[in-house]
Amino acid sequence: MKFFRPCLSSLAALFVFVAASASALAAGEVNLYSARQEVLIRPLLDRFSAETGVKVNLVSAKADALLQRLKSEGRNSPADVLLTVDAGNLHAAKAAGVLQPISSQVLEEIIPAFLRDPDGHWFSLSLRARTIMYVKDKVSPDELSSYEALADEKWRGRICIRSSEHVYNQSLLASMIATLGEQATEEWARKFVDNFARKPQGGDRDQIKAAAAGMCDIAIANTYYLAQMMTSQKSYEKEAAAKLAVFWPNQADRGTHVNVSGVGITAAAPHRENALRLLEFLLGEEAQHWYADANQEYPVRKGVSLSAVLQSFGEFRADELNLARLGENNAAAVRLLDRVGWR
Amino acid sequence: MTVSLLAAPQSSSQRVDLWRGGVVLTALLLALPVIVIFSFIFVPAGEVWLHLQQTVLGEYVSNSLWLMLGVGIGVLAIGIPAAWMVSLCEFPGRQFFSWALLLPLAMPAYIIAYTYTGMLDFAGPVQSLLRSSFGWEYGDYWFPELRSLPGAISMLSLVLYPYVYLLSRAAFLEQSICVLEVSRTLGTGPWRGFFRVALPLARPAIITGLSLALMETLADYGTAQYFGLTTFTTGIFRTWFGLGDPAAAAQLSAVLLGFVFVLIMLERWSRRRARFHHTSTRYSHLPRYDLRGWRRTGAIVGCSIPLLFGFLLPALQLAYWAWETTGEWLRADFFVLLANSLWVAAITAVLAVALALFMAYGRRLRPARSVRFAVRLAGLGYAIPGTVIAIGVILPFAWLDNSFDTFMRRQFDISTGLILSGTLAALIFAYCVRFLAVSLNTVEAGLGKIKPSMDDAARSLGLSPLRVLREVHMPIMRGSLLTALLLVFVDTLKELPATLILRPFNFNTLAVRAFELASDEQLASSASAALAIVLAGIVPVILLSRTIGRSRPGMKTAVNKCRPAKLAE
Numbered sequence: 001m002k003f004f005r006p007c008l009s010s011l012a013a014l015f016v017f018v019a020a021s022a023s024a025l026a027a028g029e030v031n032l033y034s035a036r037q038e039v040l041i042r043p044l045l046d047r048f049s050a051e052t053g054v055k056v057n058l059v060s061a062k063a064d065a066l067l068q069r070l071k072s073e074g075r076n077s078p079a080d081v082l083l084t085v086d087a088g089n090l091h092a093a094k095a096a097g098v099l100q101p102i103s104s105q106v107l108e109e110i111i112p113a114f115l116r117d118p119d120g121h122w123f124s125l126s127l128r129a130r131t132i133m134y135v136k137d138k139v140s141p142d143e144l145s146s147y148e149a150l151a152d153e154k155w156r157g158r159i160c161i162r163s164s165e166h167v168y169n170q171s172l173l174a175s176m177i178a179t180l181g182e183q184a185t186e187e188w189a190r191k192f193v194d195n196f197a198r199k200p201q202g203g204d205r206d207q208i209k210a211a212a213a214g215m216c217d218i219a220i221a222n223t224y225y226l227a228q229m230m231t232s233q234k235s236y237e238k239e240a241a242a243k244l245a246v247f248w249p250n251q252a253d254r255g256t257h258v259n260v261s262g263v264g265i266t267a268a269a270p271h272r273e274n275a276l277r278l279l280e281f282l283l284g285e286e287a288q289h290w291y292a293d294a295n296q297e298y299p300v301r302k303g304v305s306l307s308a309v310l311q312s313f314g315e316f317r318a319d320e321l322n323l324a325r326l327g328e329n330n331a332a333a334v335r336l337l338d339r340v341g342w343r
Numbered sequence: 344m345t346v347s348l349l350a351a352p353q354s355s356s357q358r359v360d361l362w363r364g365g366v367v368l369t370a371l372l373l374a375l376p377v378i379v380i381f382s383f384i385f386v387p388a389g390e391v392w393l394h395l396q397q398t399v400l401g402e403y404v405s406n407s408l409w410l411m412l413g414v415g416i417g418v419l420a421i422g423i424p425a426a427w428m429v430s431l432c433e434f435p436g437r438q439f440f441s442w443a444l445l446l447p448l449a450m451p452a453y454i455i456a457y458t459y460t461g462m463l464d465f466a467g468p469v470q471s472l473l474r475s476s477f478g479w480e481y482g483d484y485w486f487p488e489l490r491s492l493p494g495a496i497s498m499l500s501l502v503l504y505p506y507v508y509l510l511s512r513a514a515f516l517e518q519s520i521c522v523l524e525v526s527r528t529l530g531t532g533p534w535r536g537f538f539r540v541a542l543p544l545a546r547p548a549i550i551t552g553l554s555l556a557l558m559e560t561l562a563d564y565g566t567a568q569y570f571g572l573t574t575f576t577t578g579i580f581r582t583w584f585g586l587g588d589p590a591a592a593a594q595l596s597a598v599l600l601g602f603v604f605v606l607i608m609l610e611r612w613s614r615r616r617a618r619f620h621h622t623s624t625r626y627s628h629l630p631r632y633d634l635r636g637w638r639r640t641g642a643i644v645g646c647s648i649p650l651l652f653g654f655l656l657p658a659l660q661l662a663y664w665a666w667e668t669t670g671e672w673l674r675a676d677f678f679v680l681l682a683n684s685l686w687v688a689a690i691t692a693v694l695a696v697a698l699a700l701f702m703a704y705g706r707r708l709r710p711a712r713s714v715r716f717a718v719r720l721a722g723l724g725y726a727i728p729g730t731v732i733a734i735g736v737i738l739p740f741a742w743l744d745n746s747f748d749t750f751m752r753r754q755f756d757i758s759t760g761l762i763l764s765g766t767l768a769a770l771i772f773a774y775c776v777r778f779l780a781v782s783l784n785t786v787e788a789g790l791g792k793i794k795p796s797m798d799d800a801a802r803s804l805g806l807s808p809l810r811v812l813r814e815v816h817m818p819i820m821r822g823s824l825l826t827a828l829l830l831v832f833v834d835t836l837k838e839l840p841a842t843l844i845l846r847p848f849n850f851n852t853l854a855v856r857a858f859e860l861a862s863d864e865q866l867a868s869s870a871s872a873a874l875a876i877v878l879a880g881i882v883p884v885i886l887l888s889r890t891i892g893r894s895r896p897g898m899k900t901a902v903n904k905c906r907p908a909k910l911a912e
Contacts, residue, residue, distance in 0.1 A: 031848060037859035038851065057848035059765075060859065064584040065844035068734050069765075072741035076748055076761045078848075092587065163571045170585060201490040201571030202460070209466035213474075214481040234667065234867065240466065334585040338398040343573050 029055045030274035033070065035063035035084035036261060040294055047290075048281050054274045063089040070098040070266060077268040080275040083125075085261040086167050088174065091327020094121040099264035104276065110283050110301050114320045115260060122264035125282055126297035129223045129318065130172050130257045132247045133208060138217045146250045147176070147257070150218070151191035159192075160207040160216040163200035164337040168222060168259065173336060174329035175257050178321055182332060189340040200343060205229065212240035219244065222259075227296035227309040248316035255319040259326070261297070362808070363714055366705030369698065370717035376735025376776050377600070377723050383593030391582065391591040403578040403595075407602075409492055410499070410567075410574060411557050417500025418556045421649045422507025423549060427537060428646060430515040433631040434639045440646040441512070442888035447653030448505040448830075449880025451837040453565025454857065454873045456498045457866050458657040460569070461664075463489045490570040499560050501653035506559075507552035509830070510788065513822050514548035515541060533632050547791055550610055551784040555830075557606070558726035558780060561599060564840070575599050576728050596731050603726040607719070658877060664870030676851070681875060684852040687767070688835035691774040692782075695831045696824060698775060699782035703790050704812050707798075718783070725780035729840030736773045736845060740764045770845045777841060778834050782827040789823025790816065822890075829887040833880045853879065 034041055038060045045056040059066070063084040070077055070093070082093055093099050099121040107116070107123050115124035132144060143154075150159060164170065176185045197216035204221035208229060211219040229241035248256050263282065265275045281287055283301060292299035293307050371378075428434070429441040447455075463469050463486075470486055473479060488494065526540045542549075567574045575595065583592035634642050702718050724732055744761040751759045763769050793816055801811045817824065839854045846855075853876045860869030 037862075038856075039859065059846060059848050059850075060855075061843040061846075062730075064580075065730060065733065065840075069737055069844055072734075072737045073761060073764055074741065074745050076741075076745055076758075076764075078761065078765060165568060165571070165577060165581060165585075167585075199490075199571060202464075202569070206460075206464065206466070209464070213466035213471065215465050330585065331587050334581065335394055335398075338394065343402075343571060 028053060028274075029057060030080045030271050030278050031057045031078050032059070032081045032083060032278070033066045033079045033266075034058055034060045034082075035066055035089065036060065041083070043294075044282070044287055044291055047287070048278060051281070052274075052277060054277065056278070064092075067093050067096060067098065071096050073268070075268045077266060078270065079266050080269040080271045081263055081265055081278055083261070083263045086171060086259055087262070087323035087326040088167050088171050088330045089327075090117070090122040090260075090262050090264065091324050091330075093264060094119075094324075095327070098267050100267045100269065102265055102276065102279075104280065106280050107283060112300070112320075114322050115300050116262075117264075117324055118322065122262050123279065123283070124260035124262040124300045124323070125288075126261050126292050126295065126299055127258050127318065128260070128297050129248075129316065130168055130220065130259065131223055131316075132249050133211065133219045133221060133226060133244045134247055135211050135214075135217050135243055136245050137243070141245070141247055144247045144249065146253070147172075148180075148188055148250075150195065151188050153191075153195075155195040155218065157195065157197050158217040159195045159220070160197050160210045160218065161200055161220040162203055162207060164334070164342045166203075167330075168204070169342075170330055170333045170337070171259055171326045172220075172257050173333035174326045175319060175321055177329045177332055177336070178325040179254055179319075182336065186336050186340060189336060189342060193340055193342045208244060209240050212243040223298075223310070223313065224296040227307065227313075230309050231296070246313045248314070250319070251317050254321070255317040258318040260300070260323060261295075360709065362705045363709045363711060366702050366709070366714050367717045370702055370714075370721040373698065373721040373776055373779055374717070374723070375739055376732050376773070377720060377727065379735045379738050380593050380596050380727065380731060381600070383590050384597050386590040386593075391586060391588045392594075394586075395578075395582065395591070399573060399578065402573050403575045406492065406573055407561065407575040410495060410572075411560055413493070413496030414499045414503060414560045415553060415557055417496060418504040418507045419549070419553060421500065421504040422552065423511050423542070425504075425646055425649065426508045426512035426515055427541070428642050430512050431537075431541075431631055432634050432642060434634045434642045436643060436646070437631075440650070442885050443650050443654075444508055444646060445505050445884045445888055446650065446877075446881060447502045448509075448833050449836075449877045449884060450502050450654060450657060451565075451839070451854070451857075451873070451876065452499055452502050452559075452563055453569065453839075453861070454661075454876075455502055455653075455657050456495075456566040456569050457861055457869075458660045459494075459498065460489055461866055462656075462660060463487075490572075492572060495566055495570050495572050498566055499556075499563060501649065503556040503559055504649060504653070506555045506830070507549060509826055510548040510552035510555075510785065511545050513826055514545035514788070514792075516822065548788045551788045554606065554610070555725065555781060555784060558603060561602065561726045562728045564728050564730070575602075579728065579731065593731075596727060600723055600726060603723060658874070661870045661874045661877070664867040665874050668867050668871065677871075677875075680851050680853050680856055680872070681879060683850065684836055684854065684876070685879060687771065687774075687852065688832045691771055691778065691835045692828045692832035694771065695775050695778050695782040696786065696827045699779060699786040699827060700812070700817075700824070703783060703787045704808075704816070706787075707790060708808055721776075722780040722783045724776040725778065727777075729777060729838060729842075730844065732777050733773055733841040733844045736769060736776065736841075737764065740769055765845075765847050767847060767850070770842065770847075773841045773845050774835050774838060777838070778831045781830045781834060785823055785827035785830060786820070789820035789826075793819055825887050825890055829883055832883055836876055836880055 032045070038058060041060075042058070045058065049055055061069075063086065066082065066084070067089065070079060070082065073079070077098075082099065084090060084093070094117060101120040103120050111123055115127070116122065132147070132150070134141065134144060162169065164173075173185060173189065176188070180188070197210075202210075204225040207216075207219040207221050208226055210216055223246065226241055226244065226246065229237045232238055232241075250256055263279055265272060265279065269275050282291065285301065285304060288299040288301040288304045291297075292304065296307055296309060298306065298310065425440075425444050429437055429444065461467055465481070465486075473484065473486070477484075523536060523540060526536045531539060562576060563574075564576050564580065566572075567577050568580075576599070579592045579595045579599070582595060583589055702721065706714050706718050727735075740763045741761070744759075744764050747762065748759045751757050797815060798811055801815045802808070806814065837854055839858050842852055842855055843858070846852075853872050857869045857872035857876060860866075860872070
């Protein structure tokens with residue numbers, strides 16, 4: 001024991017020193033876990049630092065992985081803010097107890113109610129719509145009406161969509177489960193899968209390209225992929241995108257399925273004040289414009305101008321189902337997808 | 344020659360056995376993430392299993408098995424003949440091929456999948472050209488579907504064959520020429536000599552290379568996911584994050600490990616008591632078969648094909664994309680990324696090889712069951728997808744940090760926060776866990792070829808075990824050590840999932856940048872970072888390949904002729 005005690009105390013002293021120096025460094029900082037990749041967010045964060053003098057430290061990774069890291073780190077987590085895409089992920093973070101409720105009048109005034117967590121655990125930053133894109137030469141918009149109508153036999157072998165591995169499709173199905181019920185959604189999905197032009201594969205852009213090249217007549221993809229291709233510097237991407245047009249489904253009833261990217265402040269946030277400042281900054285007019293523009297997404301803040309391409313897509317009615325429901329129904333959606341053979 | 348001093352001193356003293364204890368402890372520490380994942384077996388997963396079994400499980404298993412079978416055949420069919428040709432035949436370009444054939448090693452599997460899809464996809468340039476030049480439409484013609492099981496097999500085989508090539512080449516080079524010459528004097532021709540003598544002797548090395556390739560295949564997520572192929576690994580992710588059931592996902596991982604364990608055991612069993620050390624230490628200049636006529640052309644073509652498809656074509660495509668997007672990639676932080684990638688990979692390589700050497704030698708000194716088992720367990724990390732390993736690292740580290748923090752708060756009212764979690768140390772630890780199998784297998788293959796009587800002789804001359812390792816073994820197995828260093832270095836350079844999740848704030852690598860852009864379907868923008876990974880991998884590949892080529896014992900002393908005496912002990 002005689003030998004052990006000095007050892008232990010010097011070890012403790014070392015740890016205290018390390019911890020102290022770490023927290024000294026931490027003044028005037030905010031730590032961000034981001035599921036949005038660095039290239040797309042860094043310029044905005046630099047802007048925030050320039051304006052406020054608060055340094056932003058960043059780790060970007062996949063949403064699931066960041067959530068697992070937050071969970072394990074628990075109350076000692078250095079992260080202040082979690083930024084992620086897809087409501088399913090935001091909901092999972094809330095359910096895991098890693099976010100704290102925030103009541104901020106600023107945020108509540110800017111963001112419509114269905115685009116934020118009812119308890120203030122997370123707030124949306126931008127919207128994307130998962131919509132129907134059709135090949136202009138082959139399909140007339142009169143033939144289209146809703147997601148449900150795509151189960152019709154006349155679309156046999158004409159639809160391209162990515163695999164159900166991706167959360168975008170899981171969320172689409174989750175939204176249908178929430179409004180139509182599980183049984184009706186399953187019946188629909190069975191017929192819908194029969195209409196695929198090929199085994200689901202690739203990403204959203206690949207569906208658009210396949211449609212443009214003549215493999216299928218309809219592609220289901222998120223709006224920003226088409227918009228990014230339209231503004232691409234590469235002529236072949238532009239040409240492919242020009243062959244397709246956007247159709248807004250379900251305008252007569254619930255509206256087109258939308259999803260979001262969003263933020264929340266972590267339960268353990270060591271720099272809560274700075275975190276809140278960052279959130280409010282991200283919802284400011286200028287940041288909203290830049291953030292939405294850089295990704296070709298729809299800003300959540302009203303009155304912020306859309307990018308030129310998005311304006312050309314026209315206005316649409318979005319499904320105002322509270323996005324928290326997407327997360328709640330995600331596991332049910334995955335099981336349903338497994339059952340109907342949508343790989 | 345059955346009495347070996349190796350196993351002798353065990354019962355002679357009662358004091359703590361440092362080798363045995365040290366190796367077991369180190370191995371268990373490195374096996375910690377694997378053990379954490381395994382421990383989920385005891386968490387009840389409810390009826391998720393029933394759901395999986397009724398719907399997708401059969402597909403996961405069959406796809407994974409077919410994939411392994413296909414990649415296994417692919418890497419053997421490319422790797423062994425190539426290694427044989429460059430080490431024992433003479434043809435124009437042999438020297439070039441001997442290192443160039445390693446280049447696909449630097450190509451991450453998901454990157455090659457992306458580039459080939461970009462080229463061969465329905466909407467890609469090749470098919471578009473076909474359509475426009477022949478006036479075809481969709482459905483008018485047949486074109487192989489790249490995003491399929493055979494497609495995935497070809498992609499993985501093209502980048503994984505270097506494991507087999509590298510290890511079997513080292514084995515062919517290290518083989519004592521005497522065995523081959525004896526076989527020649529007994530009337531075996533080159534073909535029979537290959538099949539009857541060289542191949543069986545190189546078996547441990549070939550199996551090592553094969554098992555590395557297969558473990559990497561099992562752990563692959565990027566390619567399978569991009570091709571829409573449902574394998575065990577994609578299933579683990581779907582179960583974990585889609586169904587929200589970590590316990591069931593960890594149980595799937597445990598089943599995956601079961602696969603690997605059975606494979607390893609089968610191989611051990613089939614080898615039974617055979618040992619593969621060289622009985623003669625005489626080496627002489629290797630007279631290569633001088634190839635003429637169609638054989639010469641065949642060798643050149645045979646060596647060109649894997650190089651062309653595994654490296655040149657995809658690298659050209661990447662270079663074209665990078666050129667298309669110049670300006671986007673020459674950001675100021677590009678060199679920071681490069682530097683980060685290089686030094687982390689270098690530290691990991693040295694550490695992983697040092698650990699492997701320690702454990703392999705410890706196992707040689709103390710072949711007790713506990714030691715063997717612990718070492719085996721530590722080497723399983725390679726077959727587990729990086730994300731799962733990362734979570735296996737996060738859980739115990741965070742637990743340790745948080746427990747210490749709680750203890751300090753209670754005792755001294757001080758919060759220590761997280762000490763290990765989110766540091767580079769945790770990341771490098773994860774790399775070591777993941778890539779230990781690479782260094783361990785390579786080092787063991789090298790060590791296995793040194794006959795135990797060398798140890799005995801050195802020990803009887805008064806050398807301590809450590810000095811035997813340093814002064815006898817390490818110089819002999821220099822080639823294997825370098826191979827191990829190279830493999831771990833390049834693997835770390837390419838590593839993605841664990842880096843993404845475990846890295847500290849503001850720490851980026853080339854792989855992270857390449858993946859972030861590629862995952863957002865901006866293939867062209869990701870090309871420069873991907874190309875940089877490949878280029879950064881090439882330099883050490885070339886350097887080490889040359890060193891390995893020179894490391895063949897007796898290469899310089901060509902006059903040391905074989906004598907037929909005392910070939911067998």
